[in-house]
Amino acid sequence: MKLFKKVMAVGLASTMVLSMAACGGAEKETTAAPATTAAETKAEETKAEETTAAEAAETTAAEVAAAAGDFDASNTTVGISIYKFDDNFMTLYRTELERYLVEELGFKKENITIQDGKGDQAEQSNQIDNFITSGVDVLILNLVQASSAPQITDKCKDAGIPVVYINREPDVDEEERWKAEGLQATYVGCDARQSGTFQGEEILETANKGDINGDGKVSYIMIQGDPENVDAQYRTEFSVKALTDAGMEVNELFKQRGDWDQAKGQQLTQDALTQFGEEVEVVFCNNDAMALGALQAIEAAGRKVNEDIYLVGVDALTEAVQNVLDGKMTGTVFNDHMAQAKAAADIAVQYLKGEAVEPVNMVDYRKVTPDNAQEVLDALK
Numbered sequence: 001m002k003l004f005k006k007v008m009a010v011g012l013a014s015t016m017v018l019s020m021a022a023c024g025g026a027e028k029e030t031t032a033a034p035a036t037t038a039a040e041t042k043a044e045e046t047k048a049e050e051t052t053a054a055e056a057a058e059t060t061a062a063e064v065a066a067a068a069g070d071f072d073a074s075n076t077t078v079g080i081s082i083y084k085f086d087d088n089f090m091t092l093y094r095t096e097l098e099r100y101l102v103e104e105l106g107f108k109k110e111n112i113t114i115q116d117g118k119g120d121q122a123e124q125s126n127q128i129d130n131f132i133t134s135g136v137d138v139l140i141l142n143l144v145q146a147s148s149a150p151q152i153t154d155k156c157k158d159a160g161i162p163v164v165y166i167n168r169e170p171d172v173d174e175e176e177r178w179k180a181e182g183l184q185a186t187y188v189g190c191d192a193r194q195s196g197t198f199q200g201e202e203i204l205e206t207a208n209k210g211d212i213n214g215d216g217k218v219s220y221i222m223i224q225g226d227p228e229n230v231d232a233q234y235r236t237e238f239s240v241k242a243l244t245d246a247g248m249e250v251n252e253l254f255k256q257r258g259d260w261d262q263a264k265g266q267q268l269t270q271d272a273l274t275q276f277g278e279e280v281e282v283v284f285c286n287n288d289a290m291a292l293g294a295l296q297a298i299e300a301a302g303r304k305v306n307e308d309i310y311l312v313g314v315d316a317l318t319e320a321v322q323n324v325l326d327g328k329m330t331g332t333v334f335n336d337h338m339a340q341a342k343a344a345a346d347i348a349v350q351y352l353k354g355e356a357v358e359p360v361n362m363v364d365y366r367k368v369t370p371d372n373a374q375e376v377l378d379a380l381k
């Protein structure tokens, strides 16, 4: 696969040269000979640039075409980095990603390296540098900090390695840059606004629309993921927005970061229940791991889900879906790790075949309520 990587690097360089020449902004590092006027120099430079660009474009098109038929999954290397292994949802995701690459696409297990970013961007950046030095053919990255995407994308570009970001979405400016500069970088994920909206709708679908005590407002606590993560921001915002859009008055009693973690979800819910007691009508958790923790705290406080308190999460971890079926959680939202893993792997292959890729690729979330929980559970097995 080495030839192909080189070809793609040339392709990118020529695209950039072409666009620079087109805007007349091409710069040369060499200085003009003293006897030549500035205008002459400029004209010569422009001509030289155009020739180089044309030659490069010609070579690239031919090489890309030749290399396109060259893709062979069995000798292609993949570098994968997960923001941290100690995360229930990302564990499901990475297991499925590896299974799909090997079992469905024919990659060799020994050609796939998956590393644990351990929640530390510096550590993860080192791992990525090593992947680049070792010359992997493609990278699939779940960044610790999505804000590091610009630097990492530039390193991948320089090395001619396509990169598929998953789960932690870089910002819109960065995604637009990939498109504008023709970079081989893309994002595969879900639109977290949708999951937040679904959580709010699940509360609206209850008998009293979340207003258990009938005082005219929904009093809730919000257990957030990592607030730097757009999933946490959007779920927090849009779950509540669904209520207010439906004309409900809301009362936020408590909002704290639980970093996607079950033990923190339990502790925070316990704190909130101690402080606000019966006042708490709804517990919004940005994910299921924290909702499982919240359920432990709710049960320990002698409260009963769907009777005197509502509880919703996101992800559709098996245990959470079973809780929905058993009436111990009001609902969750399926964060489809299977469809996301498939999309990420398929898109990596598209790059390796020289095909065009969109900068953003979204998979739909799905509401999980008692009505379809069994079906979702069966699909997860």
Ligand code: GAL
Binding pocket: 083, 087, 088, 089, 090, 167, 168, 225, 229, 231, 260, 286, 287, 288, 289, 314, 315, 335
């Ligand atoms: C979210 C997921 C969380 C956590 C997070 C990591 O999409 O719902 O459980 O895995 O990604 O970035």
